[in-house]
Amino acid sequence: MNNPPLLRVVDLVKSYGERRAVDSISFQVERGQTLGLIGPNGAGKSTTVSMLCGLLRPDSGQVFIDGQTLTAGNSAVKQKIGLVPQDLALIDDLSARENLKLFGAMYGLKGAVLKSRCDEVLALVKLEDRAGDKPGTFSGGMKRRLNIAAAMLHDPQLLILDEPTVGVDPQSRNAIFDSLELIKSQGRTLIYTSHYMEEVERLADHIVIIDHGKLLANESPQALHRRLPAQAALQVDLAQAASAAVLEQLTRQHGVTGVEGDAQNIHILLTDGAYAMPVLNWLTAQAGTATHFATAKTRLEDIFLSLTGRRLRD
Amino acid sequence: MTAILALIKKDLILFRSDRRALLLSLLMPIVLGSFFGYLFGGTGSTEHAKIDIALTMQDHSDIGNKIAAGLRADPTLHIIDMPQAEAQQQVTKGKLNAAIVIPAGFGDQAGAALFGQNAKPDITVYYDPSQNMVLPMVKGVLTQQVMQVVTADMFGGPGGKKMVADSLARLEAANEKDATNAYPALHDLLKSVLHFQDQIAKDDTDTTSATVVHGMSMPFATVDQALTSGPNKYNGYAHSFAGMSVQFILFMAIDAGIGILLARRMGVWNRLLAAPITVTTLLTARGLSCAIIACALQCFIFAVAGLLFHVSIDGSMAGFIGIIVSFSLMTASFGLLIAAFGRTPEAARGLAVFATLIMVMLGGAWVPAFLFPQWLQTFTLAIPTRWAVDGLDAMTWRGLGFDAAVAPIAVLLGFAVLFGGLAVWKFGRATPNEAH
Numbered sequence: 115m116n117n118p119p120l121l122r123v124v125d126l127v128k129s130y131g132e133r134r135a136v137d138s139i140s141f142q143v144e145r146g147q148t149l150g151l152i153g154p155n156g157a158g159k160s161t162t163v164s165m166l167c168g169l170l171r172p173d174s175g176q177v178f179i180d181g182q183t184l185t186a187g188n189s190a191v192k193q194k195i196g197l198v199p200q201d202l203a204l205i206d207d208l209s210a211r212e213n214l215k216l217f218g219a220m221y222g223l224k225g226a227v228l229k230s231r232c233d234e235v236l237a238l239v240k241l242e243d244r245a246g247d248k249p250g251t252f253s254g255g256m257k258r259r260l261n262i263a264a265a266m267l268h269d270p271q272l273l274i275l276d277e278p279t280v281g282v283d284p285q286s287r288n289a290i291f292d293s294l295e296l297i298k299s300q301g302r303t304l305i306y307t308s309h310y311m312e313e314v315e316r317l318a319d320h321i322v323i324i325d326h327g328k329l330l331a332n333e334s335p336q337a338l339h340r341r342l343p344a345q346a347a348l349q350v351d352l353a354q355a356a357s358a359a360v361l362e363q364l365t366r367q368h369g370v371t372g373v374e375g376d377a378q379n380i381h382i383l384l385t386d387g388a389y390a391m392p393v394l395n396w397l398t399a400q401a402g403t404a405t406h407f408a409t410a411k412t413r414l415e416d417i418f419l420s421l422t423g424r425r426l427r428d
Numbered sequence: 429m430t431a432i433l434a435l436i437k438k439d440l441i442l443f444r445s446d447r448r449a450l451l452l453s454l455l456m457p458i459v460l461g462s463f464f465g466y467l468f469g470g471t472g473s474t475e476h477a478k479i480d481i482a483l484t485m486q487d488h489s490d491i492g493n494k495i496a497a498g499l500r501a502d503p504t505l506h507i508i509d510m511p512q513a514e515a516q517q518q519v520t521k522g523k524l525n526a527a528i529v530i531p532a533g534f535g536d537q538a539g540a541a542l543f544g545q546n547a548k549p550d551i552t553v554y555y556d557p558s559q560n561m562v563l564p565m566v567k568g569v570l571t572q573q574v575m576q577v578v579t580a581d582m583f584g585g586p587g588g589k590k591m592v593a594d595s596l597a598r599l600e601a602a603n604e605k606d607a608t609n610a611y612p613a614l615h616d617l618l619k620s621v622l623h624f625q626d627q628i629a630k631d632d633t634d635t636t637s638a639t640v641v642h643g644m645s646m647p648f649a650t651v652d653q654a655l656t657s658g659p660n661k662y663n664g665y666a667h668s669f670a671g672m673s674v675q676f677i678l679f680m681a682i683d684a685g686i687g688i689l690l691a692r693r694m695g696v697w698n699r700l701l702a703a704p705i706t707v708t709t710l711l712t713a714r715g716l717s718c719a720i721i722a723c724a725l726q727c728f729i730f731a732v733a734g735l736l737f738h739v740s741i742d743g744s745m746a747g748f749i750g751i752i753v754s755f756s757l758m759t760a761s762f763g764l765l766i767a768a769f770g771r772t773p774e775a776a777r778g779l780a781v782f783a784t785l786i787m788v789m790l791g792g793a794w795v796p797a798f799l800f801p802q803w804l805q806t807f808t809l810a811i812p813t814r815w816a817v818d819g820l821d822a823m824t825w826r827g828l829g830f831d832a833a834v835a836p837i838a839v840l841l842g843f844a845v846l847f848g849g850l851a852v853w854k855f856g857r858a859t860p861n862e863a864h
Contacts, residue, residue: 167702189704197702201695207445208438219434220703264699 118181120145120272120303121166126175128161128327135161137327138175143272143320148304150318152311154422158327159307160200163276166305167197180271193221196270200277202257203264206250210241210260213249214267221268228267235263239293255286262293273297274305279313291316311415321414325422338417343371344383348390349408351379356401363400367393387411431705432713439684439717453680457729461672464794465665465737478506479562482515482527482554491535491581498573499528505569519554525562526555528570538578539587589625592618663825665737670820671793673729674755674813677722678788681759682780684718685766689773707855714767715760715848722756741823747833748823754840755816761847768854787813812843 119142128136136158143149153159164170166177168184168191177184179191204213214232218224223231236242239259249257258278265273275294279287294317298304308314314321321338323331331338339345355377356364364382365373369389374381382393390409398404444450485496500507508524515527529552537549551570555563582588596618603615691697700710733739741748770776788794790804791813797805808814819836822828 164698169698169701192702192704195702197699199695199699199702201699203695203699205438205442205696207442212438212441216434216438217699217703220431220700220705222430222704224430 117145118178119143120147120180121149121305122178123162123166124176124178126162126165126177127173128158128165128170129173134327136165136172136324139324139327139329140175141322141329141332143303143305145271145303146301147319148298148306148317150314150321151305151307151324152309152314152321152418153324153330157325157422159324160276161327162324163197163274163305163307166274167195168192193268194271196265196268196273198262198265198273198275198278200280202249202261204249204257204260206248209246209248210236210252211245213260214264217264218267223268231267231269235266238266238296239263240289253286255282255289258282258286258290259293262290266297270302272303272305276307277309278306279308279310287313311413311418315414323418323421330421331417335414338414339412342412342417342420344385344416345412346384346387346390347410347412348382348384348393349375349380349406349410350382350394350397350404351406352377352397352401353403353405354378354401356380356397360397360400364393364397367396369393431703431709432716435700435710435713436717436720439687439714440720442687443717443721449683453676453725454728457669457672457676457725458732460675461665461669461729461733462737464668464672465663468664468668468796478504479526479565480506480508480524481566482510482518482524483507484510484512484515484527484529486512486532487530487534489533489535489587490585491538491577491587492530494577494581495530495534495573498577499569502569502573504565516554519556522556522558524556525559526553526566528553528566535578535581535587538574539582539591542578542582583621584625584628589622589629592621592625596622663737663739665733666739666824667796667817667821669729669733669737669739670817670824671788671791673726674791674793674816674820675784675788677725677756677759678762678784678813679781680721680725681718681763682766682777682784684714684721684760684763685770685780686773686777688714688764688767689770689776693773708852711764711848711852711855715757715764718760718763719753719756722759723752726752726756739824742825742827743823744828744830744833745823747828747830747837748820750830750833750837751816751819751823751840754837754844755812755819757844758812758816758840758847761844761851764851765847765854768851787811790814792817812840815839 121143123142124140126136126139127134139158139162141149151159151162161170165172166184168188179194182188182191184191205216208216211232214235215228218228218231232245233242236245239262241256241259241263244252244256249260252260262275262278265275278294279290282290291313294304294306298317304317306314306317315335318335320334321331322329331341358377361373361377361380364370364380367389369384369386370382370393371385372383374383380397382397384390384393387409394404394407481499483496483499485492496507499505510518510527512527512529515524515529518524519527531549531551534549534551537547541548551574553563553566553570555566582591596615599615599618688697691700697710701707730739730741766776766780770779790808790811791797792800792808793813797808797814797818800808815836819833819840822832822836826832
């Protein structure tokens with residue numbers, strides 16, 4: 115018999131007064147899978163995460179972890195979840211090790227097992243040499259890594275990371291990602307929410323996009339890319355501006371789905387990256403020398419914006 | 429249980445690591461307790477402070493001088509001689525509590541007034557209205573001295589003899605003019621008094637002993653005896669340390685409550701609740717850690733009071749411990765109540781400090797509750813701090829037995845249950861969506 119998905123969310127609904135923050139969302143996460151949960155500000159991500167962790171009771175719908183319903187007082191189910199909250203949920207006046215001991219004890223760890231797990235997770239996030247120091251003396255990135263370590267102590271089956279890289283520099287973000295990729299390689303199941311599309315693209319096997327509390331997409335990154343007519347883009351900067359006639363003919367070239375930019379700096383959308391060189395050759399033959407050109411795959415951000423729109427959110 | 433113990437340990441480490449707060453929690457009640465204890469009589473071995481009174485003597489008669497000497501000898505007054513204008517100024521400025529002005533001719537006029545023959549002379553007493561408790565005390569001492577000196581003079585002094593002789597002469601002169609105006613009875617009385625005065629003068633000349641005072645005197649003497657059940661006498665520090673420890677431990681509870689609100693704001697509260705524990709577990713752990721800290725603080729404060737000021741548990745030790753523990757539990761639940769009803773740390777702190785100061789004031793921690801009006805004494809029985817302070821007083825300097833601790837313990841535990849119950853109820857209402 116096949117194992118059930120590690121997480122199954124069925125018709126989850128949560129309202130605050132008249133506003134429906136989460137509106138009948140359903141999805142599931144298979145064992146060992148990394149799910150990217152993305153959406154604009156106020157889309158309902160945090161509310162969803164809170165319900166997945168048992169911090170909020172849904173108005174209706176159910177959350178199943180490893181086949182068991184997450185309900186009030188179901189400690190066994192909560193034991194399977196590790197939460198890395200968006201806030202730095204650390205106590206500044208306790209050392210890194212004391213923080214870990216506290217959170218470990220919340221999951222029933224004690225004695226030699228707790229000590230051993232503290233050592234392991236400190237090594238995982240590369241903070242073993244700072245175990246005795248207080249988080250108040252840490253950089254933002256180190257605090258974020260300790261936040262992750264605290265969630266890993268009890269060896270959870272499902273690790274939920276709510277924007278774990280907010281406010282850290284690129285080096286720290288890279289270090290966090292090294293840790294997360296190591297965790298992922300161990301076969302652990304992850305849910306990752308972030309505003310940074312490249313992070314989700316790098317880590318996730320499956321993506322859920324929500325907006326206004328509704329589920330807009332629930333599929334693999336490849337399937338999401340296929341939703342867009344353009345799969346690649348060609349950026350060409352010309353020495354001289356192209357004529358309107360050339361630009362009009364460009365839109366009708368084979369493989370071209372759209373032309374953006376101005377007459378000298380042209381952004382060309384292509385159905386496939388293979389059309390890039392023929393289109394570039396045609397354009398330079400018609401409009402003269404290109405001073406710069408570059409090709410790129412369509413990004414998750416393009417898909418995200420096409421699904422959620424470009425309207426500014428709060 | 430592992431979670432609760434870890435949470436308690438965390439709170440104790442955090443309390444210990446905040447050295448400034450720890451120092452304030454320990455030092456402030458000791459400093460203020462020492463100060464108030466000294467004001468309220470200290471260990472009872474030192475003399476009571478005398479009241480500074482100005483005396484303006486405009487009457488330099490024998491009677492006036494004797495009154496001044498009597499006032500100076502009174503153990504409750506510290507008499508400072510000065511002119512009337514300066515005395516008025518000193519009282520107006522609050523430098524002196526009161527000033528007495530004995531006018532010129534007071535002695536003669538007072539003697540005549542004693543038998544109702546003349547108008548009564550005035551003694552002006554200026555007093556500081558903020559020290560109005562002093563006025564009746566000064567008037568009492570003044571009355572005693574004046575009556576003693578004036579009556580002594582009337583019955584045995586030269587002033588009295590002259591006044592009787594003058595009165596007798598006026599009576600005899602009137603009798604010669606009009607026989608119908610004779611007052612044989614009064615004449616006989618005055619003659620007898622004159623004879624009595626002559627006899628006393630002769631006796632005083634003959635005797636070699638100290639001067640005998642004739643006239644009125646206080647017809648009784650008081651024997652002042654402080655009553656406590658314990659072996660020691662009243663120790664003002666015992667009450668002040670009880671009051672100040674109650675006050676500062678309540679302040680510590682405010683910090684504990686605010687700590688919960690800060691933990692919620694910083695996300696630590698939710699992070700802990702993401703673990704397989706309940707809100708009730710978190711509140712219980714917080715309450716217990718707060719109670720442990722309160723117990724430790726109170727024991728330390730009383731230990732210092734014992735070492736420095738000889739405050740001792742003259743009553744039941746079990747009762748003392750019972751009151752400390754029940755007050756600590758009440759304090760802890762008060763902290764939880766603050767966290768439950770406070771919306772933000774900032775707003776909760778202001779409200780909690782106000783509520784604490786009211787509780788402390790009405791609980792008799794600053795000044796003993798027996799100084800309150802009767803209705804207020806009855807009202808303050810509804811304030812838990814009143815029971816804590818009275819209970820600690822009973823177990824320390826009053827030296828009462830365990831039976832005197834039963835009611836305070838019961839009331840404090842009752843308040844602990846009430847506050848704790850309200851806090852849990854409010855937490856449940858404030859976070860209805862939490863999957864507890």
